Amino acid sequence: MTKLDAWLDQHHAAFTAIRRDIHAHPELGLEEVRTAKLVADKLREWGVEVTENVGKTGVVGVIRGNRPGRAVGLRADMDCLALEETTNLPYSSKNPGRMHACGHDGHTTMLLAAARYLAENRDFAGTVNLIFQPAEEGRGGANAMLADKLFERFPCDAIYGLHNTPGMAPGTFGTTVGPFLAAADSWKVTFRGVGGHGGSQPHRSTDITYAQAHFVLGLQGIVGRNVAPLDTAVISVGYIHGGDVNASNVIPSELVLGGTARTYSQEVRDTVERRIAELAAATAQAWGCQAEAYYHRGTSPLVNEAEQVRVGVAAATAAVGAEKVNGQLRPGTGGEDFAEMMLVRPGAFMRIGNGVNPDGSFVGLHTPLYDFNDAIIPDGVRYWVGVVDQELGQGLRAVAAE
Incomplete structure (x- = not known):
């Protein structure tokens, strides 16, 4: 057992x-007042330099190693x-109406x-900036x-x-080089x-429902014929x-x-x-309306x-272990605004498995039954400490426990 393993056993609960406390008190983006205070208070308790209200409700903690060196940013x-x-x-x-889903x-x-672990074990060369971001x-x-x-304030x-x-199974990780998530x-x-009157005088209307129907069908032609295979x-x-549901015999004059x-x-x-705009204009013209x-x-x-x-x-x-890490994971078309930070600083985004049932089923993100798997907290901590070890450290996690 390494020093880090022993520390995690001690503090996992x-x-x-x-x-679970954060889960019970969810807050929407740029409203994370309680969460940000909890983060800042804990960091200060553990001896971390703290700056609050970065980007309104963001928090940044700074941990300086015992020797000078590079600076890395870790973001949650x-x-x-x-x-x-x-x-x-x-x-x-x-x-009500709020959930950490x-x-x-x-x-x-x-x-x-x-x-907390890094603050207690500063035998690394450089600076770790802990970026607790609001409003993802x-x-x-x-x-x-x-x-x-x-x-500029916290160079990385x-x-x-x-x-x-x-x-993805617990205790597994995955990423890849290049495009990983989509715009x-x-x-x-x-x-x-x-x-107009849809029953007695439909010919006197310019029926926008025809236009939208052709537009919706045409959208997939953009993917199939305007984007390379x-x-x-x-x-x-x-x-x-x-x-209006109460006026089924009325052809509407506006549709969104x-x-x-x-x-x-x-x-x-x-x-x-470009093609969405062109397709909308063309289908509207074909049916005598505007878009x-x-x-x-x-x-x-x-x-x-x-x-x-x-x-x-x-x-x-x-x-x-290498057998649980996929360095060529297939990209996905989800979005993630960490991408904006990666436009100005080189970085990498990693997936960690939250769990999967024996039959292959699982509760997905953004659903009312989802819950984070507390069993993976230690693996996430090991990953973060490992990143610092790779970038700045000298065996932060590998030292045997006393």
Whole structure:
């Protein structure tokens, strides 16, 4: 047993209690007042330098090693989702309509635990910046911290992120070099025409329902015919609003629909944005109506750098063994705003297995029955300490326990 293993055995229960406390008190992005205070208070208790209110509710802790050297950033997210929890767990959400359904409570806890260990074991050369980010779930927390001069105030030569993944076995890790997660954009199209009586005088209307029907069918033609076969693009419709359920004989004069678009490259992203607008205009013209298209660029594609992936794979291998680490994990089309930080500093994003049932089933992220697996807290801590060991350290985790 290593010194770190012994330390984790001693403190695992305490960190599980912290994770469940955070879970019971979820807060939306840029509203993480209680969570940020908990993080700051714990860091100070363990002798870590703390700066609060970075990007409104973000917290940054700084741990300086016993010798000078590089600086690395380790990032965890703190916010929850606007979701009603249905787990009925003893520590389930006390805040109606709020739930830690993505595991940010676990991410925060694992980085807190690593902070405590590193604060107690500073035999490394350099500086560790612990970045507790607000508002990952679509409220722009990464950009808020960057606008608050995150890396000017806390310089980092490399940055690392970690996210739990249901469907991956506990004690396993995965990442890859290059595009790993997608740009997460949204789009909206409003069709406007002349409404009318759908029963007696439909010919006097310009039926926007025809236009939207052809538009929806045409969307997949963008993926199939405007994007190269080996490139990736996803376009999905998330809502269609038009007419009134109490007026089924009325052809509506306005209809709004929208959805999401996912891409890995700037070129494909540009193509998807342009073609959605062109397709909307063309289908509207074909049916004698008008269309207004709006495209919102959300988080950027997350692209892992080769050197930081090497560090991450080595850290995960030290944590759980090479047979449980996949350094060529298949990319996904989820989005992650840690990508914004990685546009300005080289970094790597790692997945850690949250669990899978023997029959292959699992409860997914962003669902009301999800819960973070407390059994993986030690592996997450081992990973974080391993990253620092690879970047700055001299056997931080390998020393045998006394």
